[in-house]
Amino acid sequence: MKALTWQGTNDLSVEQIPDPAMRNEQDAIVKVSQTVTCGSDLHLLGGYIPFMRAGDILGHEFIGEVVETGPRVKRHKAGDRVVVCSFISCGRCWYCKEGLFSLCDNGNTNPGITEHLWGSAPGGCYGYSHALGGFAGSHAEYIRVPYADQGAFPVPDALDDTTALFASDSAPTGWMGADLGGVKPGDVVAVWGCGAVGQMAARAAILLGADRVIAIDRLEYRLDMTRRHVGAETLNYEKTDIDAELREMSGGRGPDVCIEAVGMEAHSSGAQNLYDQTKQQLRLQTDRSAAVRQAILACRKGGSIFILGVFAGFVDKFPLGAVMNKGLTLRSAQQHGHRYIPMLLERMERGELKTDHLATHIMSLDDGPEGYHLFKEKLDGCVRAVFQPGR
Amino acid sequence: MKKPTAGGAVSTVASMGTEALDAAVSVVRRAGEAIRSRTSHAGETEHRWHVMTVCASAEEVAPGGKLPEPLARLGDAIDTQLRPAPGERGTELACRLHHKGDAGQPDTAESANGHDKVQELRTALRHAKALVETGEILLPDRPSTNRPTVTGRPLDKLIEKAQGEGRL
Ligand SMILES: NC(=O)c1ccc[n+]([C@@H]2O[C@H](COP(=O)([O-])OP(=O)(O)OC[C@H]3O[C@@H](n4cnc5c(N)ncnc54)[C@H](O)[C@@H]3O)[C@@H](O)[C@H]2O)c1
Ligand SMILES: [Zn+2]
Ligand SMILES: [Zn+2]
Numbered sequence: 001m002k003a004l005t006w007q008g009t010n011d012l013s014v015e016q017i018p019d020p021a022m023r024n025e026q027d028a029i030v031k032v033s034q035t036v037t038c039g040s041d042l043h044l045l046g047g048y049i050p051f052m053r054a055g056d057i058l059g060h061e062f063i064g065e066v067v068e069t070g071p072r073v074k075r076h077k078a079g080d081r082v083v084v085c086s087f088i089s090c091g092r093c094w095y096c097k098e099g100l101f102s103l104c105d106n107g108n109t110n111p112g113i114t115e116h117l118w119g120s121a122p123g124g125c126y127g128y129s130h131a132l133g134g135f136a137g138s139h140a141e142y143i144r145v146p147y148a149d150q151g152a153f154p155v156p157d158a159l160d161d162t163t164a165l166f167a168s169d170s171a172p173t174g175w176m177g178a179d180l181g182g183v184k185p186g187d188v189v190a191v192w193g194c195g196a197v198g199q200m201a202a203r204a205a206i207l208l209g210a211d212r213v214i215a216i217d218r219l220e221y222r223l224d225m226t227r228r229h230v231g232a233e234t235l236n237y238e239k240t241d242i243d244a245e246l247r248e249m250s251g252g253r254g255p256d257v258c259i260e261a262v263g264m265e266a267h268s269s270g271a272q273n274l275y276d277q278t279k280q281q282l283r284l285q286t287d288r289s290a291a292v293r294q295a296i297l298a299c300r301k302g303g304s305i306f307i308l309g310v311f312a313g314f315v316d317k318f319p320l321g322a323v324m325n326k327g328l329t330l331r332s333a334q335q336h337g338h339r340y341i342p343m344l345l346e347r348m349e350r351g352e353l354k355t356d357h358l359a360t361h362i363m364s365l366d367d368g369p370e371g372y373h374l375f376k377e378k379l380d381g382c383v384r385a386v387f388q389p390g391r
Numbered sequence: 392m393k394k395p396t397a398g399g400a401v402s403t404v405a406s407m408g409t410e411a412l413d414a415a416v417s418v419v420r421r422a423g424e425a426i427r428s429r430t431s432h433a434g435e436t437e438h439r440w441h442v443m444t445v446c447a448s449a450e451e452v453a454p455g456g457k458l459p460e461p462l463a464r465l466g467d468a469i470d471t472q473l474r475p476a477p478g479e480r481g482t483e484l485a486c487r488l489h490h491k492g493d494a495g496q497p498d499t500a501e502s503a504n505g506h507d508k509v510q511e512l513r514t515a516l517r518h519a520k521a522l523v524e525t526g527e528i529l530l531p532d533r534p535s536t537n538r539p540t541v542t543g544r545p546l547d548k549l550i551e552k553a554q555g556e557g558r559l
Contacts, residue, residue, distance in 0.1 A: 005535065015536075023530040053543050055536030072526070090525045094446040094480050106521045109531040110553035124529075130550050136532040146529055 002389065003057045003140035004368035009047035012058070012369045020136055020144040025072040028148035030082065034165045035062040035138040036359070036386045037375045038086075039195050040310050043264055044129060045372065048286070049312050051113060051129035059139030059387075060086035060126040061169035063161050066152070067142070075149045081161075082152040083345070084145055085337035086169040088124035088135060091150035095123075102334035107147070108133040117313075122334055139368060141389040153341045156349050162362070162386065163348055166196065166355035170384075171344050172337035173308055174200025177259040178208050179340075180331055181306035185209030190246055190255040190298065192291040194222035194234070196358045196384050197308055198261035202232040205257070207352060214249060216242060216291075218267070221381045229357045237294075238269060246298045254300035262291040263309030279316055286313030296322050296330075307332035361385040437488050437505045440472070441513055445520045446481040449473045452523050459519035461528075462486060469512060486516055510555030517554060 001019050004012060020029060038061050043049050066080045076082060089096050089104035096104050107123030108114070113131045114121040124146075127137020136143060145152055155164045174197050183189055189205040191198050194217035205213045213232040217223050223234040235245055246255055267273060268290030276288040295305050296319050305328055323330055347353040360383045363371050371385030445452050452473060457463065462471065472485040488508055518528045 003535065017535040018533075020532060023532065024527050026525070026527055051546060051549075053534065053536075053546055055534070057535055088529075090521075090529075092446065092524045094444065097446060106525055106529060109529055110550055111517070112553035112556035113549055116556075130546060130553075134531045134534075134550065136535060144532055147525070 001141040002365055006052050006056050006058055007054050010045055012372055014366055014368055020142050022070055025070040026147050027070045028066050028073055028076055028145045029068040030064040030143050030145050031067045032062050032064040032138055032143055032389050034161045034386050034388055035059045036384050042376055043310055049129050051131040057137035057140050058127045059137035060128055062138035063165045073148045076152055081155045083155050083164050083167045084152045086125055088146055090147055099339045101336040101338040110134055158349050162356045162359045167341050167344050170196035171200045172340040173197050173335040175204040175340045176335050177201040177306045177308045178204035181257045181259055182304050183208045183210050183257050186211050187256040188212045188250040189257045191215045191259045193261035194226045199226050199230050201259045201261050203230045206231055219378055229354055243298050254298050256300055256303050258295035258299045258305045260291050260295050261308045264311045266290040285316040287311045287315045289315040293319055299328055302327045304329040358384045359386040363387055364391050365389040440485045440487045441516055442483055442485040443516050443520045444476045444480050445484050445523050447523050449482045452482045459522050461515040461518040465515055486512055514555040
């Protein structure tokens with residue numbers, strides 16, 4: 001079959017590789033109809049998560065049709081249209097039972113790597129390096145789905161593929177940020193980053209009853225999209241003083257909940273950016289965290305910060321003093337999609353959660369490298385490039 | 392910057408190319424060293440109890456006192472303890488390599504291959520937990536290629552050990 005593979009830092013290619021094989025009795029094989037780029041892939045592409053092997057298939061956010069099921073798969077059969085959670089979780093360990101699916105004890109086949117890096121291993125993730133299990137990614141014609149009864153969800157007929165696709169990763173990620181960040185009616189919520197994840201977090205905050213939701217980025221086309229399709233207010237951090245603006249918009253208090261949806265390659269203006277880039281290149285820090293810093297300083301006393309952006313190692317100039325003295329709650333996670341996906345599909349059906357606008361570029365898999373180029377460089381109004389392996 | 396070619400290799404942006412590669416190699420190496428240095432305290436590791444919490448009752452973990460197959464296979468080579476985990480988390484399953492003499496130093500023959508035995512024990516423990524909780528041992532996908540690269544070799548070594556090593 002055809003697949004989009006990682007060949008090295010900033011080097012992708014479309015290759016012919018063997019079809020995936022069933023490896024376990026709870027597996028299904030899914031024929032991928034749509035699969036989409038994610039900001040997380042950019043960290044792999046840039047070499048910031050160095051556990052990729054040349055030839056590994058990228059992609060973790062996808063929708064498709066079940067073509068084969070193992071003898072112990074009960075909820076699905078060939079022909080079913082399913083959207084699959086990007087994280088691979090067993091559904092039966094203590095973490096899964098607590099709803100903390102991305103922390104699954106059994107979903108990662110290489111736990112030793114992250115146990116050494118972080119103290120314990122999170123679950124597995126498709127196409128997200130050998131540190132997260134070394135599972136093949138979804139930018140391919142077919143993909144193996146382990147624990148299929150847990151990770152694959154039937155898609156209501158009323159939903160088109162492109163809408164439901166985002167229930168795999170960006171929509172549940174954004175929802176988790178607002179939900180576990182503790183957004184409640186009357187809150188002022190600020191969201192850093194207007195990619196798909198930030199937009200979904202902003203929309204979730206609105207649906208959870210926030211009084212005011214303010215999304216921050218520097219790319220005008222993304223800010224414009226966030227105003228139009230999500231219904232949030234926006235700020236451009238290159239054009240205004242974010243801290244002052246947020247205070248003014250929140251009665252001088254600062255936002256109650258701050259959601260960071262930028263990640264380890266955060267951009268910042270002026271001296272701070274030069275400092276972070278230099279330190280990252282000299283390996284004195286592995287990750288750049290400008291948006292996290294800003295969120296911590298802007299947040300109201302006793303407020304909460306949820307970090308959705310992916311970080312891998314260490315950051316510099318982390319304002320721990322502000323966290324401590326302002327009594328902040330800092331929380332983070334890879335997405336616990338399994339707990340949100342059915343609810344999100346229902347909301348999509350009711351028209352409360354719009355996602356298809358995120359698919360700015362729908363392409364064939366052959367155009368994968370070009371799709372990532374547009375996505376990475378934020379060219380041609382790209383928010384997400386969606387690939388259709390069957391076309 | 393190379394231009395994309397249909398179906399062929401493409402280099403999208405070269406902004407951090409070599410630095411990122413160096414970093415990748417060094418992080419992979421460091422992770423490998425961490426694994427080795429932790430287990431180089433072989434005597435200590437060999438005497439330690441390796442514990443996992445299994446989300447199931449003691450009777451489900453070891454029906455009628457019979458341990459799950461991956462541990463049962465190790466027979467007398469290991470000591471095992473089961474105790475209820477607090478907070479309804481299930482059962483704490485603890486194993487260590489069995490030493491014939493007192494609990495002092497392992498004999499020489501044992502320490503020579505002690506590291507391998509600890510690895511085997513940890514792997515068995517993880518597999519036992521997975522079997523009880525999910526009914527199967529999750530296998531990785533087969534690699535899509537085996538093309539050798541700079542980071543490939545240290546990474547392969549790391550993956551080889553990733554079931555048996557770790558903090559467990
Ligand atoms: N927690 C999870 O499970 C999970 C799931 C999916 C994605 N993610 C992570 O979420 C992050 C965003 O993903 P995405 O797909 O939306 O990526 P994206 O690259 O499309 O969007 C990131 C946005 O952040 C903006 N940005 C950069 N620096 C900023 C700053 N200092 N302040 C405000 N905005 C800034 C960029 O302009 C861009 O629009 C990534 O780090 C990704 O890895 C996490
Ligand atoms: Zn993602
Ligand atoms: Zn689990």
